[in-house]
Every structure is written in structure tokens, then in C-alpha cells.
Amino acid sequence: MKKLALAAVLLSAGVAAEESIWRDPVDGKLDASRWLLENAYGFLPIPLLITDPAIGAGGGVATVFFHETEEQKKTRKENPEKITSIAPSMSGLVALGTDNGTQIGGGFHQGIWKDDAIRFEGGVFNADININYFGFGAPVQMNTKGNYLFSDIDFRIAGSKFFLGMGYHFMDGDVVFGQDTSTRISDKDARVDVRFMYDGLNNPFSPTSGAKAKVIYSNYSTLWGGENEHQRLNVDFRSYHTINNKWSAAWRINGVSTSGDVPFMQDPMWICEALLPCAIKVTMSRLVKLKLDTT
Structure with missing residues (x-):
């Protein structure tokens, strides 16, 4: 009888310990973050729902793996109630499709290094996209297939909220009209x-206050492995505002200017019309387009 009682106590203690890892130490609510961080095989599945009229209805899933540094792990365990603004590095796989035959898949990695002094983003994706093209008047189905890879790195300037960075992007694909x-x-x-960035967000995943701004100059050239010579300037500003403890609001302005031998797929107004039919579009000049939308 004593052995059974002892076994029951040990079992209860084990269950309680197991449950504790699923509870937030501050509010006691269900929280899977510690389990994800402390298990190498743990990942966060993120369902994706697509309702864009440009590519149809569908969905997919992303699986995200988190990677803590030893210093982050030590801080978290020693101060479980401390809130940190530095996100862990993460890697992920993405797969999605829609009812018009569009399919996209790939993988990515986001590295946060040196206490967020260096940020890296990179990935490889393959896409088979069906979309309506309006450049001929009446809409014509356009299919584009190809591969896309990118690599971006940013360096924090003297411990401030400003970053200076650079990146490389490569896309190789085919376009067919009407099959x-x-x-x-x-x-x-x-x-x-080459880009200059300001990041004053209070949270990298789900910000409720602060602002983030980027100015990116892009040089497309045969020197980098492409077939076209053109330039692009992109200015992106996002602002987040707390309304109360349950609600927040956000707004965004994104402007694009292009020059040179720009392929029609890279034309910002075509992208705006094809992929963002509900956005407010303003043509400022032949080469300067401004897109206003909400996040």
C-alpha cells in the first residue's frame, strides 16, 4: 500500500512538472514557447489561409523551428518572468497551394546574432503561380514558374535602433500566357x-507599438548573374499603435521607384494591380509609383 502511495505521489509530481512547462510563469496560461525552445525536435506549425482573388482560395502550412543561444537560454531559465525583446533565431519550411493550381514551397532561416547586433535572413523557394494579367485589356491567364533565393544581412549601428545592410536576390523563371x-x-x-533601416518596434513578431522604416536601393545587373540592367528604390514605413490591452492598430506606406530596362514582372504598378486589387493605387509619374495599403 505504501509503495502504491509513493508511486502515486511520484506520478503526480511528474505530471505537474510536465504541465508546468506548458504554463506561462507570469499569468499561468497555456504557453508552448518553453517546450519549443527546450526541445530540438519541437516546432511550431502555422496554418496558412489564402483568400486572394488574384490566385484563388487555398491554404498551406509553415513549420518553424526556434534556436536559442546559450546566453538566451541561461537568461530565460534564471529569469523566467523577464520579458526579452530579442527574438531567437528560427528556421522554417513552407508549402501552400490554391484552387487555381498555384503552388509555392521552400525554406528559410532567420538568424539573430551578437545580442541582435547582426540580423540575417535567407531562403530558397520554388513557385508555380497562375494569375490573371490585364496588360492586354481583357484578362489573360499568366503562368509563371521559377526559383527564387535571397540572402540579407543587417548590422546595428553603435547600439542604436538604426541598421545598415546589404543583400543578394536571384530569380530564374519562365512566363507563359494562356497556356x-x-x-x-x-x-x-x-x-x-543596399539598405538603411530603423526598427523601433516593441515586439518582432506581433508589435503593438513603435515604428519600422526601410530605404532599399536595388541594382539589377548582369554583373550579379541576371539578364537585365535596371534599378529600384523602395521606401517602406510601418507604424503600430496600442488602443487598449486587447486592441492595436497599424498603418503602412510603401513607395517604389524604378528606372532602366525593367521587365514587366518587376513593374511596381503591374504588381499592385495584379496582386493587390483592393489597394489604393496612385500613379505619380511614368517611373514613380506609390502604393498605399493597410497591414
């Missing part, structure tokens, strides 16, 4: 970016 292979257009674009 007519005689219309096939092959395109290979490669670019090098």
Missing part, C-alpha cells in the same frame, strides 16, 4: 541591395 507555350518568356533577374 500557349509559343508565348514563353524566360527571365533571369539578379540584384544587390
Whole structure:
């Protein structure tokens, strides 16, 4: 009888310990973050729902793996109630599809290094996208298939909220109109970016206050492995505002200016019309387009 009682106590203690890892130490509510961080095989599945009229209805899933540094792990265990603004590094796999045959898949990694003094983002994706093209007047189905890879790195300036960075992006694909292979257009674009960024958000995943701004100059050239020579300037500003402890609001302005031998797939107004039919579009000039939308 004593042995049974002892076994029951030990079992209860084990269950309680197991449950504690699923509870937030501050409010006691269900929280899987510690389990995800402390298990190498733990990942966060994120369901994706697509309702964009440009590519149809569908969905997919992303699996995200988190990677803590030893210093982050030590701080978390010693101060479980401390809230940190430095996110752990993470890697992920993404797969999605829609009812018009669009399919996208790939993987990515986001590295947060040196106490957030260095940020890295990179990934490889393959896409088979069906979308309506309005450049001929009446809409014509356009299919684009290709591969896309990118690599960006940013360096924090003297412990401030400002970053200076650079990146490399490469895209290789084919475009076909109306399933007519005689219309096939092959395109290979490669670019090098130089960017200046301000990040004053209170949370990297779900911000409720602060602002984030980026100015990115992109140089597309045969020097980088592409087939076209053109330039792009992108200015992106996002602002987040807390309304109360349950609600927050956000707004965004994104402006794009292009020059040179710009392929139609890279034309910002075409992208705005094809992919963002509900956005407010303002043409400022032949080469300068401004897109206003909400986040």
C-alpha cells in the first residue's frame, strides 16, 4: 500500500512538472514557447489561409523551428518572468497551394546574432503561380514558374535602433500566357541591395507599438548573374499603435521607384494591380509609383 502511495505521489509530481512547462510563469496560461525552445525536435506549425482573388482560395502550412543561444537560454531559465525583446533565431519550411493550381514551397532561416547586433535572413523557394494579367485589356491567364533565393544581412549601428545592410536576390523563371507555350518568356533577374533601416518596434513578431522604416536601393545587373540592367528604390514605413490591452492598430506606406530596362514582372504598378486589387493605387509619374495599403 505504501509503495502504491509513493508511486502515486511520484506520478503526480511528474505530471505537474510536465504541465508546468506548458504554463506561462507570469499569468499561468497555456504557453508552448518553453517546450519549443527546450526541445530540438519541437516546432511550431502555422496554418496558412489564402483568400486572394488574384490566385484563388487555398491554404498551406509553415513549420518553424526556434534556436536559442546559450546566453538566451541561461537568461530565460534564471529569469523566467523577464520579458526579452530579442527574438531567437528560427528556421522554417513552407508549402501552400490554391484552387487555381498555384503552388509555392521552400525554406528559410532567420538568424539573430551578437545580442541582435547582426540580423540575417535567407531562403530558397520554388513557385508555380497562375494569375490573371490585364496588360492586354481583357484578362489573360499568366503562368509563371521559377526559383527564387535571397540572402540579407543587417548590422546595428553603435547600439542604436538604426541598421545598415546589404543583400543578394536571384530569380530564374519562365512566363507563359494562356497556356500557349509559343508565348514563353524566360527571365533571369539578379540584384544587390543596399539598405538603411530603423526598427523601433516593441515586439518582432506581433508589435503593438513603435515604428519600422526601410530605404532599399536595388541594382539589377548582369554583373550579379541576371539578364537585365535596371534599378529600384523602395521606401517602406510601418507604424503600430496600442488602443487598449486587447486592441492595436497599424498603418503602412510603401513607395517604389524604378528606372532602366525593367521587365514587366518587376513593374511596381503591374504588381499592385495584379496582386493587390483592393489597394489604393496612385500613379505619380511614368517611373514613380506609390502604393498605399493597410497591414
